[in-house]
Amino acid sequence: MTRWTTRLALAAWVTAVGAVAFGNGGCSTPDSGALSRVNLPDRGQFIDQGVSAFMEKRCGALDCHGQIGRPLRLYSGSGLRMADGPKGARDVSATTPAERLANYFAVVGLEPEDITESRDSAGAFTDFLLLKKPLGIDQGGVRHKGGSVLRSTDSGFDCLALWIAGTAENAALKAKCDDGAIQ
Amino acid sequence: MLYRTIRCLSLASVLTFASFFTSCTDPVRDRAIERLGEEDPAVPMGPEHRPGQPCVLCHSDGGPASGQPFAIAGTIFKTSSADSEGAADVDVLFIDSNSATRNTTTNAAGNFYIRESEWQDLAFPFKTGVKAQGKDQRPMISTVNREGSCNFCHKPNPGSRYAFPDDDPRESVGQIYSELTP
Numbered sequence: 001m002t003r004w005t006t007r008l009a010l011a012a013w014v015t016a017v018g019a020v021a022f023g024n025g026g027c028s029t030p031d032s033g034a035l036s037r038v039n040l041p042d043r044g045q046f047i048d049q050g051v052s053a054f055m056e057k058r059c060g061a062l063d064c065h066g067q068i069g070r071p072l073r074l075y076s077g078s079g080l081r082m083a084d085g086p087k088g089a090r091d092v093s094a095t096t097p098a099e100r101l102a103n104y105f106a107v108v109g110l111e112p113e114d115i116t117e118s119r120d121s122a123g124a125f126t127d128f129l130l131l132k133k134p135l136g137i138d139q140g141g142v143r144h145k146g147g148s149v150l151r152s153t154d155s156g157f158d159c160l161a162l163w164i165a166g167t168a169e170n171a172a173l174k175a176k177c178d179d180g181a182i183q
Numbered sequence: 184m185l186y187r188t189i190r191c192l193s194l195a196s197v198l199t200f201a202s203f204f205t206s207c208t209d210p211v212r213d214r215a216i217e218r219l220g221e222e223d224p225a226v227p228m229g230p231e232h233r234p235g236q237p238c239v240l241c242h243s244d245g246g247p248a249s250g251q252p253f254a255i256a257g258t259i260f261k262t263s264s265a266d267s268e269g270a271a272d273v274d275v276l277f278i279d280s281n282s283a284t285r286n287t288t289t290n291a292a293g294n295f296y297i298r299e300s301e302w303q304d305l306a307f308p309f310k311t312g313v314k315a316q317g318k319d320q321r322p323m324i325s326t327v328n329r330e331g332s333c334n335f336c337h338k339p340n341p342g343s344r345y346a347f348p349d350d351d352p353r354e355s356v357g358q359i360y361s362e363l364t365p
Contacts, residue, residue, distance in 0.1 A: 062354060063330030078324050081353040089341060090352035146328050147307060 039116045040108045041164045047100045049170050050177030051163045054156055057181045064146055072106050075099035123165025156180025215240055231292035234258040234269050235345030237332035254305045256296035257333025259289050260360045265342030269293020270361040272316055279309040315361035
């Protein structure tokens, strides 16, 4: 073996060891104990002050978010039910607390970090899907397969924005959501 | 020789592309249509066929009835009973998100439809209501967001001869009907 070959082999070995050491240092495994801080909108307001009812009516029809395969699945008495009624028939009762709780988790689970940022900023941050999807592109939002379903001046939009911001009293929030549901 | 080869290759390319585009179908829609089954031999193909089925599935661009596309279509039954027949002469009214309105009336099978040519600029979501002869108008509670087939959500009730055994009752608000069940 010549001197040059020996040097070349040594250089290759040093490079390989260095690459492995760099790789191990740069690609550590995820910390299984790590948690993301979230500051989520109020669950009670969503269930009892009309936010869920507004979304059930305006977003949760069976041809939209009331479908099993669709993202942001919403349950309701007039749409998709969580369970069958007696003897396998349709459950014709009003939306159940369990369904509204599932709706809450579907909504806050959409973009929890962004919703947290919005709530932390008392509603100043609005660049996230829950507020931009319903506007559609033509209203300044983002592409929504269901098109533009709200305007930023609608009570329904205020219902969502105020609930996320956490700046409205129960009565004021409910008034916006109830009005938004019938628009 | 070279000219012939190029010509053959060009022809082969054109045929390949043509077969690709003509054979492109929507497998989801194909399966949904296949599930609807054959025509009822007792009912001629036409406005009274296939009551209770999602009309726009076939009557739209790319469907087997694309020559007669519908904007909105559905079926109204006389009652909520599973053995109910279709309700004739029920007025069905629509108002879309541009405040444009249309109305139509059910035929003998209870079927109704608005042709696509009659409402080319239909803007979803729209609201609707029904009015049977001598009765008050009954508006639908929620809006229709994107589906032109009313029977997509309003499937015939379980036990109806128009229902399918694998219909999931959680995904249907039941058939539209014009009178309360006696």
